[in-house]
Amino acid sequence: MNPQIVRFDYNNVMADVVGQHGLTEAEIEAALPHAAAAIEAVQGHRADLGWPELPYQNTSEIIELAQEVRARADTLVVLGIGGSALGPIATQTALQHPFYNQLPSELRRGPCLYVPDNADPELNAALLDVIDLERTVFNVITKSGTTAETMAAFLYFREALAKRVGEKGLAEHLVLTTDPRKGALRQIAERGGFKTLPIPANVGGRFSELTAVGLFPAAVTGIDINELLAGAAYADKRTQERDPRKNPAAMNALIQFLLDQKGKNMVVMMPYASRLRDVADWFRQLWAESLGKRINRAGDVVNVGPTPIKALGVTDQHSQVQLYAEGPFDKVFNFLFVDQFMLEAPLTNPYSDINETTYLDGKSFEQLIKAEGAATQLALTEAGRPNVAHHFPAVNAYTLGQYYYMLEMQTAIAGELYNINAFDQPGVEAGKVATYALMGREGYDERRQEIEAARGRHNDDYVI
Amino acid sequence: MNPQIVRFDYNNVMADVVGQHGLTEAEIEAALPHAAAAIEAVQGHRADLGWPELPYQNTSEIIELAQEVRARADTLVVLGIGGSALGPIATQTALQHPFYNQLPSELRRGPCLYVPDNADPELNAALLDVIDLERTVFNVITKSGTTAETMAAFLYFREALAKRVGEKGLAEHLVLTTDPRKGALRQIAERGGFKTLPIPANVGGRFSELTAVGLFPAAVTGIDINELLAGAAYADKRTQERDPRKNPAAMNALIQFLLDQKGKNMVVMMPYASRLRDVADWFRQLWAESLGKRINRAGDVVNVGPTPIKALGVTDQHSQVQLYAEGPFDKVFNFLFVDQFMLEAPLTNPYSDINETTYLDGKSFEQLIKAEGAATQLALTEAGRPNVAHHFPAVNAYTLGQYYYMLEMQTAIAGELYNINAFDQPGVEAGKVATYALMGREGYDERRQEIEAARGRHNDDYVI
Numbered sequence: 001m002n003p004q005i006v007r008f009d010y011n012n013v014m015a016d017v018v019g020q021h022g023l024t025e026a027e028i029e030a031a032l033p034h035a036a037a038a039i040e041a042v043q044g045h046r047a048d049l050g051w052p053e054l055p056y057q058n059t060s061e062i063i064e065l066a067q068e069v070r071a072r073a074d075t076l077v078v079l080g081i082g083g084s085a086l087g088p089i090a091t092q093t094a095l096q097h098p099f100y101n102q103l104p105s106e107l108r109r110g111p112c113l114y115v116p117d118n119a120d121p122e123l124n125a126a127l128l129d130v131i132d133l134e135r136t137v138f139n140v141i142t143k144s145g146t147t148a149e150t151m152a153a154f155l156y157f158r159e160a161l162a163k164r165v166g167e168k169g170l171a172e173h174l175v176l177t178t179d180p181r182k183g184a185l186r187q188i189a190e191r192g193g194f195k196t197l198p199i200p201a202n203v204g205g206r207f208s209e210l211t212a213v214g215l216f217p218a219a220v221t222g223i224d225i226n227e228l229l230a231g232a233a234y235a236d237k238r239t240q241e242r243d244p245r246k247n248p249a250a251m252n253a254l255i256q257f258l259l260d261q262k263g264k265n266m267v268v269m270m271p272y273a274s275r276l277r278d279v280a281d282w283f284r285q286l287w288a289e290s291l292g293k294r295i296n297r298a299g300d301v302v303n304v305g306p307t308p309i310k311a312l313g314v315t316d317q318h319s320q321v322q323l324y325a326e327g328p329f330d331k332v333f334n335f336l337f338v339d340q341f342m343l344e345a346p347l348t349n350p351y352s353d354i355n356e357t358t359y360l361d362g363k364s365f366e367q368l369i370k371a372e373g374a375a376t377q378l379a380l381t382e383a384g385r386p387n388v389a390h391h392f393p394a395v396n397a398y399t400l401g402q403y404y405y406m407l408e409m410q411t412a413i414a415g416e417l418y419n420i421n422a423f424d425q426p427g428v429e430a431g432k433v434a435t436y437a438l439m440g441r442e443g444y445d446e447r448r449q450e451i452e453a454a455r456g457r458h459n460d461d462y463v464i
Numbered sequence: 465m466n467p468q469i470v471r472f473d474y475n476n477v478m479a480d481v482v483g484q485h486g487l488t489e490a491e492i493e494a495a496l497p498h499a500a501a502a503i504e505a506v507q508g509h510r511a512d513l514g515w516p517e518l519p520y521q522n523t524s525e526i527i528e529l530a531q532e533v534r535a536r537a538d539t540l541v542v543l544g545i546g547g548s549a550l551g552p553i554a555t556q557t558a559l560q561h562p563f564y565n566q567l568p569s570e571l572r573r574g575p576c577l578y579v580p581d582n583a584d585p586e587l588n589a590a591l592l593d594v595i596d597l598e599r600t601v602f603n604v605i606t607k608s609g610t611t612a613e614t615m616a617a618f619l620y621f622r623e624a625l626a627k628r629v630g631e632k633g634l635a636e637h638l639v640l641t642t643d644p645r646k647g648a649l650r651q652i653a654e655r656g657g658f659k660t661l662p663i664p665a666n667v668g669g670r671f672s673e674l675t676a677v678g679l680f681p682a683a684v685t686g687i688d689i690n691e692l693l694a695g696a697a698y699a700d701k702r703t704q705e706r707d708p709r710k711n712p713a714a715m716n717a718l719i720q721f722l723l724d725q726k727g728k729n730m731v732v733m734m735p736y737a738s739r740l741r742d743v744a745d746w747f748r749q750l751w752a753e754s755l756g757k758r759i760n761r762a763g764d765v766v767n768v769g770p771t772p773i774k775a776l777g778v779t780d781q782h783s784q785v786q787l788y789a790e791g792p793f794d795k796v797f798n799f800l801f802v803d804q805f806m807l808e809a810p811l812t813n814p815y816s817d818i819n820e821t822t823y824l825d826g827k828s829f830e831q832l833i834k835a836e837g838a839a840t841q842l843a844l845t846e847a848g849r850p851n852v853a854h855h856f857p858a859v860n861a862y863t864l865g866q867y868y869y870m871l872e873m874q875t876a877i878a879g880e881l882y883n884i885n886a887f888d889q890p891g892v893e894a895g896k897v898a899t900y901a902l903m904g905r906e907g908y909d910e911r912r913q914e915i916e917a918a919r920g921r922h923n924d925d926y927v928i
Contacts, residue, residue, distance in 0.1 A: 082782025292787025318546025323756025434839030
């Protein structure tokens, strides 16, 4: 058995283990043809989708540029939001030192990494207090080349840079990751002679982690991106399996789908490892934006979509587990467990004569976090809460790449099960239009007047 | 009008604004006596509850000890989890520089602050790479004095400290915050002559932010804790109001309760300010652990509890808003808006001839984040999603203290509406027992054997 496989275990969704809120063998068996058809549909569109082929890309352009940046920069700042930030953050948290930016430079493997992924004035201004612009490279990431928050951040830091290094110096401090042909950022790159990296035209933001979006920042901080891709390629092999019973992506898509049909409208991803914390955040976008849809492919109004929730073991035992164990039966849990941490962190107890702490003597943090994960899984199972587990033999580039790819495939297959388009996001359009109207963008005057009229109808009795 | 009031606006839950998924005036009117009784019940138990009186405590002991630590430490490490970590983190994020720990020491107002709130071996070990033990003080926080993760962390760092500064030097590096009389940590403090701060015996973890738990770390980093308490005192005045229509805590408790009854089993707290990000995490514990209950006060099995979800504006527009706008009608939104940021962060656009970016020229990040918040609120309202807004005139110690207290009161009142005990957490017991069993604690052998037997029934066919 390949010890590097991220294993998927669904024992605890079975009704004979977890009780009436689980699934019976008969329910699963009846749904397997649906899952098999979903696998077939996704595999049949690999070329159009683009992202399924990403494990096989040539990374030499990314690695070369990353080497160049590593050589001359102390800091890399990623300016991106949504799919252009969540992946880079998740990979960094998973594979680098937990206090990476605070490490003395001789203990880091590369430049500091900051991803200020919000249009917050204080956050962006504050970043200027802790970086040395002359030794900083900005990686501006937007597929469309027009994302408001990212373009605003680009303008903001461009201005600061120009003041410090001059217009002529800018090119040394910018790498723009965007559509290979279209968009404002592409035009800007051409005008300024700035370096660029492409995002394949058919790959949407939330499926872009294994493009230059995620790979370039990772390579700059010294992560082996070919290992990430090798893991993804291995997951590709596993998830091409046409028998759903042998395909973890299909099996988990089916389980989440069936349990949603049974009223579990939330899926909690709960890693028992601080390193995997932000993978849960990356998954939140992937799952929510792909499956949360008003209209199905037949054009019917369906308003579907399970809500992904990020929780962290053991931390959230002290916050959410009371609700998870005793609240409504409205959730399915996805635990992420790690078989082997990089170190144990042993404990010695000079107070072992004090009864409540005796059991900790001679144990380790690794034993404790693993015991707590197993205990919580058991307690939720006994409380009748269906749950699955993803077992990482260890957290490294190979297993992380596997897991990213597996979740992407799981999401695409779930889209088939829900019979919706998992690759669009029509629901964010109204907010964008309203933002343009409120920002005074040309052509949006009518909308602005409507908004102001709506504000006029505001009832002050409902304000306390 | 006092410009420092955090205002609560519920226009967008009204059915005539948001449509059929909102509440009618008649529904609210009918429920007001229930809310009034809930206010009365909570106010009638102020002394037993303890936390309602915290705004009026004497802070001199905390401030004196904090001054002493500020004078001799470069770093404060808080060892705590759940209520002993979420509050200190939320306050720090809200009121200090966004990259506080990375600031050069002359720009910080006090020591660095780390809160490694997980029993993760790598996280805890890594902290030793970035702190200087000789200049570090550890604030160990556990109400019971027995919390496994916190005691493990204490033992781990105590060992490292003893190696560096010797057994005799330990007292200079430890402040233990715990029950004034009971528990292992109290015994340990007495044995070692370590400094302690008390958590009032009747105040539970999730209501302890305004005790030494939250106040001491805040005072060490230079936050004006008397301002926090002054804000809380003001919120106390506002939430003692017996007419629910004039009491923001009661009105929001009622709205969340009524919408939960109508199938909105999730409450999304979405601050439009990076500073308020972790307040949403603090609220997650408060709301979930207080209201997620199996049994009501009559002893009936009810399995109630809305699920609190943390989202961040604008960041999560690019992750969750597709689902929020188009998915099932299963959520109510609590927006947090800030009227005035500490700075604007203006934008200048040398590419204003490129059409898609023209509108950003001469604008600011502050305008953008405010426009996006208003636009998202509008889009969700128009999509029929009920939502309320909490308007912060600015984020400072006074408004933050107000908001903490208001949410605590809202939670207590909601407990009355659900007719459950909002102050216990029986559902975490099973997990604790299983942890002890798996850690080999004396007296838990039988449970360990049961767990091992259950593992023996594991079906390998359900592992892929």
